[in-house]
Amino acid sequence: MANDRGRRRSAPDAPARPWEQLTRGGWVAIGTTALVIASSLTAYGAYYDIYGNINAESVDTDAFGDRPTKVEGAVNILLIGSDVRTGENADYGAAEGERPDTLIIAHVSPDHDGATLVNIPRDSYLDLPACAATDDKPGYDPHLGMIGEAMSLGGVGCLWTTVEQLTGIHIDHFVSVDFTGFKGMVDAIGGVEMCVPAAVQDEKAKLDIEAGEQTLDGETALAYVRSRYAQGDGTDISRIDRQQEFMGAMLRKVMSSDVLASPGNLYAFLGSVTDSITTDDEFTVDAMADVAIAMREVDMASVRFVTVPNGQHPLDTNRIAWREPDASQLFEAIATDVELSEPEDSGSEPDSGDAPQEDAEAEVTPADPSAVAVEVLNATDVDGLGADTGAELTAAGFQVAGTGNPSGETPSATTVYYAPGQESHAAAVAEHVDGARIEEDATLGETVLLVLAGDAGGSGAAELPGAESARTAEETENACG
Known part of the structure; x- marks a missing residue:
């Protein structure tokens, strides 16, 4: 089962974060x-x-x-x-x-x-x-x-x-x-x-x-x-x-x-x-x-x-690719003069059960990382992303059981799979991987499985207009002490 899924990159070393920061x-x-x-x-x-x-x-x-x-x-x-x-x-x-x-x-x-x-x-x-x-x-x-x-x-x-x-x-x-x-x-x-x-x-x-x-x-x-x-x-x-x-x-x-x-x-x-x-x-x-x-x-x-919204370009690690559908959603909001403080529909149909899953994630208290064993699989086109994510999770205190690439069917979005009773472990991993969802899988054991999917390698979760990560001029205060 561990080789049937895909993958996503964690936030700490992502190339850029969505809907935030103004360059030059x-x-x-x-x-x-x-x-x-x-x-x-x-x-x-x-x-x-x-x-x-x-x-x-x-x-x-x-x-x-x-x-x-x-x-x-x-x-x-x-x-x-x-x-x-x-x-x-x-x-x-x-x-x-x-x-x-x-x-x-x-x-x-x-x-x-x-x-x-x-x-x-x-x-x-x-x-x-x-x-x-x-x-x-x-x-x-x-x-x-x-x-x-x-x-x-x-x-x-x-x-x-x-x-x-x-x-x-x-x-x-x-x-x-x-x-x-x-x-x-x-x-x-x-x-x-x-x-x-x-x-x-x-x-x-x-x-x-x-x-x-x-x-x-x-x-x-x-x-x-x-x-x-x-x-x-x-x-x-x-x-x-x-x-x-x-x-x-x-x-x-x-x-x-x-x-x-x-x-x-x-x-x-x-x-x-x-x-x-x-x-x-x-x-x-x-x-x-x-x-x-x-x-x-x-x-x-x-x-x-x-x-x-962007991430590392699959053809050149020194270049940036615009991450979709996030970039198009931002452009559409600007093009149609939608106020960014008002969340808009992402335009994509949610997978069945997505809404209940999000409610479940909100109610679960994440476990301590030191108690969580996780395997990381990279289903993206970004070479080394699985190893990088594993290193980031290790640095955060998780027990990384291994990294690799999946075979067979992979999810469309980055997902943490967990066995019954291990939901708090999955929630802990998802908390460190922006945008990751969690899903129960009865075939797994005590090790949760993080599959980095096609939305990975970018700069975190898809943010819609009104994302909290966007900054205002008042929020750029720069003062010592």
């Missing part, structure tokens, strides 16, 4: 903050002067063909943190072309008095639709590639239509900000207060900083949000955590300080970065003011940060 938050802070304060500038007429310094690029959206339906009132803006290394940005190394170091869909919903910022990880490895060549870009045929190729090989118009086709979300405008713009905005607000948990020296990111609570100026903040290998576990997901905290700190300072107190402060604030911002030429002053009016009443508790 500094650039997004620029875009979001600019939208928040633009209407105040417009009221004084000053913004019309500043607007002239913004670079405008013509994008022929009519050439996109069939596009996702636009929801009246809601606005979706593609925020791009550009890694262009020309001009003043040449100080940050050489890089061919221009790529989106950060890619965010900012969804502004006046009906729900809030905003949701959806991060598309730059390591996303996807089936890219074709993009035509332009005067300065070669374009490409449909292929499996990194999301950033759309911009580097096809331009911002290619990136725009690619995001629309992959997500089903109608994008209204784009805003791109480079390294210099990021520094300028941080300096314009007098720096951002952050708690640095440990001293960091990262030569690649040009970062040398002591531990403790301190105010980061523009140059140091840029190094902090770009640093990867010298902090945490060296992964991009670890960097995402720090960047989300930075963005929350930056937004809180802008909204609570004297930045918004006078036309002069506002003028200096945007004036410091406008020459580092590029938008589509349809994102006019009036269009920006409309967005800003919608954002003006939004408090930090209504600005949500989420990431496309």
